[in-house]
Amino acid sequence: MQASETKPIGPGNAQVMNRFELTKRLVAKLPEDAAVIGGIGNTNFDLWMAGRRPQNFYMLGSMGLACPIALGVALAQPQRRVVALEGDGSLLMQLGTLATIAMLKPKNLTLIVMDNAAYQITGGQPTATAVGTDLVTIARGAGIAQSAWAADEEMFDELATQALTKDGPWLIAARIDDKPGTGTTDRDPVVITDRFMRGLGTKK
Numbered sequence: 001m002q003a004s005e006t007k008p009i010g011p012g013n014a015q016v017m018n019r020f021e022l023t024k025r026l027v028a029k030l031p032e033d034a035a036v037i038g039g040i041g042n043t044n045f046d047l048w049m050a051g052r053r054p055q056n057f058y059m060l061g062s063m064g065l066a067c068p069i070a071l072g073v074a075l076a077q078p079q080r081r082v083v084a085l086e087g088d089g090s091l092l093m094q095l096g097t098l099a100t101i102a103m104l105k106p107k108n109l110t111l112i113v114m115d116n117a118a119y120q121i122t123g124g125q126p127t128a129t130a131v132g133t134d135l136v137t138i139a140r141g142a143g144i145a146q147s148a149w150a151a152d153e154e155m156f157d158e159l160a161t162q163a164l165t166k167d168g169p170w171l172i173a174a175r176i177d178d179k180p181g182t183g184t185t186d187r188d189p190v191v192i193t194d195r196f197m198r199g200l201g202t203k204k
């Protein structure tokens with residue numbers, strides 16, 4: 001990745017950004033048919049508030065499933081761009097997914113990690129990233145070579161553009177502040193699943 005080659009960015013020098021602002025930037029760039037899988041809680045809430053689309057799936061209840069669900073969608077529909085939005089706590093709970101994604105190499109898959117160094121929605125307990133765990137280093141070690149920290153909003157935009165137009169898999173990590181999600185999703189799993197299946201054309 002060009003930007004990270006010229007200017008090494010890590011969690012220590014990346015700007016602290018805002019999840020809703022970044023989510024809006026991402027949504028503005030999405031190809032119309034791109035699928036987006038929001039993780040439990042705040043990533044979902046900000047995705048919901050950034051614009052409801054039938055191609056969005058909002059995971060409820062279980063941590064760590066945005067990336068594996070996105071992987072499944074990416075493999076099932078290789079012509080479609082697929083993005084997972086996940087919190088750091090949730091990704092830490094499901095690190096094995098990174099190795100599976102590296103192994104299967106779906107070209108159409110992008111993971112975006114919103115790292116606030118906390119399990120924010122359950123009270124702000126610190127995650128391992130608060131004391132030095134670097135999720136981009138882990139992702140690269142797992143084999144996802146195109147993994148990078150966004151230094152700032154401009155770099156987030158550049159990385160998202162690359163990820164949505166060039167072969168993946170990609171992982172983009174962003175340090176974010178402790179602002180809560182900006183809304184709440186519908187909480188009916190049947191409705192969410194039904195709408196998503198229609199959005200992906202798998203149900204008429």
Ligand SMILES: Cc1ncc(C[n+]2csc(CCOP(=O)(O)OP(=O)(O)O)c2C)c(N)n1
Pocket residue numbers: 040041042043061062063086087088089090091116118119120121122127
């Ligand atoms: C398997 C599992 N363990 C614990 C919980 C309780 N829980 C729900 S959300 C959450 C924190 C999520 O943290 P993170 O993914 O970092 O997102 P943030 O809240 O910081 O936006 C926890 C511990 C859960 N829902 N599922």
